Amino acid sequence: MSWKDRLALWGIKRSPWVYHINTGACNNCDIEILDALCPRYDAERFGIKLVGSPRHADVLLVSGPVTRHSEQPLRDAYEATPKPCAVIAFGACGCSSGIFKDGVNVNGTVDRVIREEDPEAVITYLPGCPPKPEAILSAALKTLEAL
Amino acid sequence: MENWLLWSVYLLIFPGIGFAMVVGILASWVDRKVTARIQFRVGPPLLQPVYDLVKLVGKEVVIPVSAQPGVFLLAPLVGFVAAALSAVILGVNNFLGQSFLADLIVLVYLLLIPSLAIIVGGSASGNPHSSIGASREMKLVMAYELPLILAIVTVIINAGFSLDLAVISAEPQISSISGVLAFIVSLICIQAKLAEVPFDIPEAETELMEGPLLEYSGLPLAIFKATHMLLLYLLPLYLITIFLGGIGTGYGIIWGGLKYLLIIVLIILIKNTNPRLRIDQAVVFFWTWMTALAGLAVLLAGVGNIYGIGWL
Numbered sequence: 001m002s003w004k005d006r007l008a009l010w011g012i013k014r015s016p017w018v019y020h021i022n023t024g025a026c027n028n029c030d031i032e033i034l035d036a037l038c039p040r041y042d043a044e045r046f047g048i049k050l051v052g053s054p055r056h057a058d059v060l061l062v063s064g065p066v067t068r069h070s071e072q073p074l075r076d077a078y079e080a081t082p083k084p085c086a087v088i089a090f091g092a093c094g095c096s097s098g099i100f101k102d103g104v105n106v107n108g109t110v111d112r113v114i115r116e117e118d119p120e121a122v123i124t125y126l127p128g129c130p131p132k133p134e135a136i137l138s139a140a141l142k143t144l145e146a147l
Numbered sequence: 148m149e150n151w152l153l154w155s156v157y158l159l160i161f162p163g164i165g166f167a168m169v170v171g172i173l174a175s176w177v178d179r180k181v182t183a184r185i186q187f188r189v190g191p192p193l194l195q196p197v198y199d200l201v202k203l204v205g206k207e208v209v210i211p212v213s214a215q216p217g218v219f220l221l222a223p224l225v226g227f228v229a230a231a232l233s234a235v236i237l238g239v240n241n242f243l244g245q246s247f248l249a250d251l252i253v254l255v256y257l258l259l260i261p262s263l264a265i266i267v268g269g270s271a272s273g274n275p276h277s278s279i280g281a282s283r284e285m286k287l288v289m290a291y292e293l294p295l296i297l298a299i300v301t302v303i304i305n306a307g308f309s310l311d312l313a314v315i316s317a318e319p320q321i322s323s324i325s326g327v328l329a330f331i332v333s334l335i336c337i338q339a340k341l342a343e344v345p346f347d348i349p350e351a352e353t354e355l356m357e358g359p360l361l362e363y364s365g366l367p368l369a370i371f372k373a374t375h376m377l378l379l380y381l382l383p384l385y386l387i388t389i390f391l392g393g394i395g396t397g398y399g400i401i402w403g404g405l406k407y408l409l410i411i412v413l414i415i416l417i418k419n420t421n422p423r424l425r426i427d428q429a430v431v432f433f434w435t436w437m438t439a440l441a442g443l444a445v446l447l448a449g450v451g452n453i454y455g456i457g458w459l
């Protein structure tokens with residue numbers, strides 16, 4: 001590992017910037033993500049910040065099964081994210097496509113698409129329909145430990 | 148030779164990059180902490196801005212295919228260097244009591260360059276969102292520069308047509324009616340210069356995804372963030388030098404620090420109690436209300452100067 005990667009990893013554990021992608025979630029997960037970022041849970045304590053562009057992101061928070069239309073954008077977003085970065089497959093749908101598993105327009109799960117892009121990617125699974133804000137924060141911290 | 152050495156110390160360590168960066172990092176932490184306390188949160192740890200910068204330095208630098216690589220990478224550097232140079236001019240004046248002919252004018256130009264760097268960088272990145280952001284930044288610069296310069300003209304008149312920071316900061320310029328008006332106008336223009344809410348129109352996270360900075364990653368983004376931290380230190384200091392009689396020497400430095408805290412907390416409070424304006428609203432606001440107020444200040448200062456009335 002080069003000194004640059006080591007620097008980045010050291011920094012990411014202390015200031016993970018999160019970019020949120022919805023690849024076809026029913027929106028409930030997204031509302032729960034906003035809950036986790038609201039002042040009550042104060043994610044900024046851990047340096048967590050929601051950013052507006054994948055170029056600034058360290059953690060991609062992907063909610064929902066990957067639909068046909070969102071597969072390519074998800075790949076693009078992963079490509080656009082500067083490495084090193086981590087991915088959180090969010091909610092039952094993110095982990096396994098959940099109740100949408102047999103839908104006609106569902107192309108597969110988040111991990112399949114990301115693994116096709118980059119077999120080495122760090123992916124955390126966060127089940128729940130939707131997960132509680134406390135679970136979200138704990139998953140974020142566990143992802144950072146795994147990096 | 149000696150002189151050359153001395154000035155590189157000025158540039159790199161004391162009042163230049165080193166010192167300014169430390170204060171800028173603290174100011175950026177104060178900004179985030181006070182914001183957090185206003186929202187009844189705990190807020191980030193003291194070293195959070197350092198963590199952010201270190202992380203960005205370590206990350207990969209992505210250069211988009213659509214970008215002009217040279218301009219794209221140079222723009223942040225130019226902005227940073229301009230901010231560092233203004234830190235030297237302001238610092239040398241405030242802490243070492245030195246100044247040179249017409250340094251106020253040099254400062255006005257140097258403090259404009261970071262905004263221009265954002266415009267140039269955003270346009271060079273070839274992203275449509277970035278170019279919208281850059282065009283908004285350009286409109287914003289044109290909107291707030293006019294009242295800001297009128298406010299500075301007020302101060303110049305009040306200080307007996309002097310362009311030297313040393314003369315201007317020798318006494319607090321806010322001690323007259325025109326000074327108070329000019330101070331209010333400048334405070335609001337500084338808010339726009341920092342691109343803080345309600346004037347964060349170019350960066351509008353929710354609609355433009357950080358606008359001109361969208362395509363930046365890694366080191367160049369770190370430099371932009373560092374420039375913003377420098378400005379967070381510089382612009383309040385600029386106001387203090389011009390309006391509040393400078394930082395002061397000896398025990399006066401404590402008093403100067405209090406002035407600095409007052410201004411930065413004012414900026415943070417404005418930021419946290421206002422929603423974002425649209426770009427047309429901002430331009431109208433600056434070109435009518437602020438320009439009128441600043442024009443009035445110039446008028447009062449002129450009348451006071453001609454008839455020798457000190458309190459105007």
Ligand code: SF4
Pocket residue numbers: 024025026027028029063064090091092093094098099128129130
């Ligand atoms: S996990 Fe549940 S809440 Fe989340 S997107 Fe799927 S169905 Fe909706």
